[in-house]
Amino acid sequence: MQEDLRNFISPEKLNEKDLLYILGEMPEIRFVSVAGVDLMGHETDAKIPVEIFIENIKQFLHGNAVSTDGSSVILPDIATINNGKIDMKADTSVKWWIDRNKDNIDSVTGLPVCTLKIPCFLIHDGQAVDSRSILKRAVSHFQAEIMSLIRKYPETVAGMNIIPEEIAGVEITAATELEFWARAQEDNLELEELSASQELKEQYWARTQGDIRTGLEQTLTTMSEYGLSPEMGHKEVGGVKSRVSRNGARQSIMEQLEVDWRFDHAMQAADNELMVKLIIRETFRRLDIDVTFLAKPMEGLSGSGEHHHMGVVLRLKNGDKINLFTGNEKHFLSRWGYAALMGLLHNYEIAVPFIVQSNDAFRRLKKGYEAPICIVASLGRTLEIPSRNRTVLVGLIRDATDPFATRFELRSPNPHTNTYLAMATMLQSMLHGIRWALNSDKNEDQLLKELCKQPGEQADYLEQTRMYRCEDDVFTAFTDKQRDVCFGRVPATVWENVQSFDLYPEKIPVLTAGGVFTPELIHSFRVAVTEKWRVELEHRIIPNFIKEIRSMCCLHQGGGNPGDDKRWQKVQALRYQLMLELDGRPGIFDRIHQAFDKNDLQTASDTQKIMYNAMKNLRQCYHEYRNHILD
Incomplete structure (x- = not known):
């Protein structure tokens, strides 16, 4: 002790x-x-x-x-x-x-x-108004409602060979996986070099070396000393192998890492995450290595995620525990599990503003980066062999030999996600699905059938026009248009995200049930996240883009080589389009500033998407121009 x-x-x-x-x-x-x-x-x-x-x-x-x-x-x-x-x-x-x-x-x-x-x-x-109190209310409400439903429908746990009187309580288990970038003296690293290493997966689970190894080992050791039970630390897909100077010191460090630790009850799990971040920052700082938990620290490179895991366990009076979501030999999940998953998917539009809440997060959630942009789940290809699909929003984690392993993995959070609010919305959403399924007397077969429906097929709870289960790669199996039809249109900016509160007013009671969220708290959050979006865009993103544009200089002299002038003209046209007024039309940056001045947030959001596309094209054009310079 x-x-x-x-x-x-x-x-x-x-x-x-x-x-x-x-x-x-x-x-x-x-x-x-x-x-x-x-x-x-x-x-x-x-x-x-x-x-x-x-x-x-x-x-x-x-x-x-x-x-x-x-x-x-x-x-x-x-x-x-x-x-x-x-x-x-x-x-x-x-x-x-x-x-x-x-x-x-x-x-x-x-x-x-x-x-x-x-x-x-x-x-x-006199009212608790913070993130921790919201999660505390969500946990208490979920636990009380589950116990009430079990007493009301005892047949729903009869297959687990228990009766309501044997249950002492409900436990919510949760854990997060934390990815981050560690960097030092990386200015001379080319984006192309980093991107190539990522595409070749040269760094994924590779052996760590030097200060990165020391930092990772010290982090895991300190986590153990704090009772955080680390399970693994490893290199992620992003980064390049650090270089060694003539005196043996490592330089140009730019590596992506991940640490995982054991689950805990929901409130402690969220507190643990904050402590782990503190340990990581302090450990690497003492090694003169900067750590960033940004979701997308560099365009064109792998972003950092923070998958949230959640399960529910019944604690019996005799000390035994039973996983409420584990299915029988004929099903992936119990009826409780199917219903909880359906609740997560059905209510995600009003949960996502609390989960994905920054400009940086939306730069990560793009097709082609194995990031979950579609509201769809994977159960696994067969009952016998659990599988993982990294392209879906929610994955079912299960082990045929370990019933306690059954849980859901929400893949959209990132290291800057407010874990307290994310977990609270998960609990509220799952409870909504569970309450509907039990009150509607739905069994496992009926719930699985609806979860596996095709677009247009009849549904009692889920949207009739959509599909909610996919075991394929959603980025290669569907076109952009097909994804929008099957899974719903994906928000591309913070502003589009918070519009969900207006687009789905009928789902707001899911959040406010049990007094977990209040209309005042939802409004306050909306104001805060919208203002953060504006400030980041006007005072961080645009100034950084301006610096980047000014660094794109003409590299050839005179006539240069064949094609140099033409390629440079493409670059110049995009630079002007972004920064200067042409033919009486303001540049893209100025149009965003003007939209915010008029409080025209929709125009600011639309122009932000135009800006990102223009910057992407500019980088590609400048890369092509620079790579063709001979002298």
């Missing part, structure tokens, strides 16, 4: 007596930090001297730990300038982390100065 106490404090120890004992035994803990998570996934951090915590420990544990004016969190139209008070209430149901600063050694103990990180809820006008 002492080993555990070095890095985290378990929920059963989060009481006044045990905390005071631990703090007395660990004088290197000099600060506490209250860590709430706002609607955009930003986690707060404030250094409070531990003496203040000890003096006010009852208030920290049972009241409002800290209050702020709301300027430190993103809760638009909730924490307003004239009503911005936010109270922070400690969560004693999860681990409290001990965060070590290895760059700051305590002069008394000789140990790194530590901060006790306290996960919190954000309270405004």
